[in-house]
Structures are given as structure tokens and as C-alpha cells.
Amino acid sequence: MTSLTIIPLYLAPLAALYLVLSVRIIGLRRALKVALGHAGDKALERAIRVQGNFNDYVPLIAVLLVVLELQSANALVLHALGAALLAGRLLHAYGMSQTNENFRFRVSGMMLTFATLAVSAIGLIVMSVL
Numbered sequence: 001m002t003s004l005t006i007i008p009l010y011l012a013p014l015a016a017l018y019l020v021l022s023v024r025i026i027g028l029r030r031a032l033k034v035a036l037g038h039a040g041d042k043a044l045e046r047a048i049r050v051q052g053n054f055n056d057y058v059p060l061i062a063v064l065l066v067v068l069e070l071q072s073a074n075a076l077v078l079h080a081l082g083a084a085l086l087a088g089r090l091l092h093a094y095g096m097s098q099t100n101e102n103f104r105f106r107v108s109g110m111m112l113t114f115a116t117l118a119v120s121a122i123g124l125i126v127m128s129v130l
Contacts, residue, residue, distance in 0.1 A: 004066060004069050004070070005069075006069055006075055006078040006079060006082065007062075007065045007066055007068075007069045007078060007082055009082065010065070010082030010083065010085060010086050011062055011065075011082075013086055014058055014062070014085070014086060014089060017054070017086075017089060017090065017093065018051070018054055018055070018058070021047070021050055021051040021054060021093060022051060024047050024051075025044070025047045025048055025051055028041070028043060028044045028047055029044065032044060042099075043099075046096070046097065046099075047097070049096065050092075050093050050096045050097050053092065053096065054089055054092075054093065057089075057113050057117065058085070058089060060117070061085055061113070061116055061117050061120060064117070064120035064121060064124060065078065065081055065082060065085070065116075065120055067124060068081070068120060068123055068124060068127070071124070071127050073123060073127065077123070081116050081119060081120060084112045084115060084116045085112070085113065085116040087109075087112055088108070088109045088110070088111070088112025088113040088115075088116065089109065089113065090109070091105045091106075091108050091109035091112065092105070092106055092108075092109025092110055092113065093109070094109075095107075095108075095109060096109075
């Protein structure tokens with residue numbers, strides 16, 4: 001079995017980003033004294049959605065990337081996919097976190113995220129067939 005040496009380099013900072021997004025929500029909940037939901041607060045609602053969107057995509061893509069590495073995918077491809085996912089999630093979180101949202105960051109982030117998802121899935125299919 002191949003060991004994982006590349007994808008963990010990208011999963012660790014992604015985990016740190018998720019932690020930052022989570023701590024932001026906790027801080028807002030404490031300040032607003034909101035235990036559940038967002039109680040109509042726009043900043044808390046936005047923070048919850050930023051973290052939720054991260055959680056919607058990263059776990060599945062992380063699994064795909066790990067399987068690609070376990071199947072001995074090309075190291076350069078793995079680095080490109082890991083970097084694209086990390087950059088995409090950073091751009092998306094930054095863009096979506098802004099009150100006066102600049103959609104270029106959000107859209108760029110989603111494009112990188114979708115590209116990583118699509119290329120990883122197609123790569124797994126190709127590697128399975130060959």
C-alpha cells in the first residue's frame with residue numbers, strides 16, 4: 001500500500017481553516033447570546049453559511065484526493081489538486097465572509113473547488129479503467 005505524503009500537506013491547512021471558521025461562529029454566538037440558529041443576525045447567518053459551504057465540499061473532495069494518492073496518482077497532479085482546493089476554499093471563505101461581498105472571490109473559489117471535484121472524480125474513473 002502506498003503511504004500518504006502529499007495530500008496531508010493540503011488537508012492540514014484545510015483543517016486549520018475549518019477551525020478558524022468554526023471559532024468565528026462560536027465567538028459570534030457568545031457575543032450575541034445565540035445558542036441555536038442565527039436569530040436573524042446577518043453576520044452570524046453569513047458565518048454559519050461560510051462554514052457550512054466549506055463542510056459541503058471539502059470532506060468528499062478530501063476522500064477523492066486520498067484515494068487518488070493511494071492509487072499512486074502523479075505527484076504533480078496531486079499537488080495541483082491540493083493547491084487548487086486550498087486556494088479555492090480560502091478565496092471562497094474570504095469572499096463570502098465580506099458584508100459587501102465581492103463575488104469575484106466567491107466565484108473564483110467555487111470554480112477551483114468544482115474543478116478539483118471534477119478532475120478528481122474523472123481521475124479516479126480513468127485510473128480504475130486503466
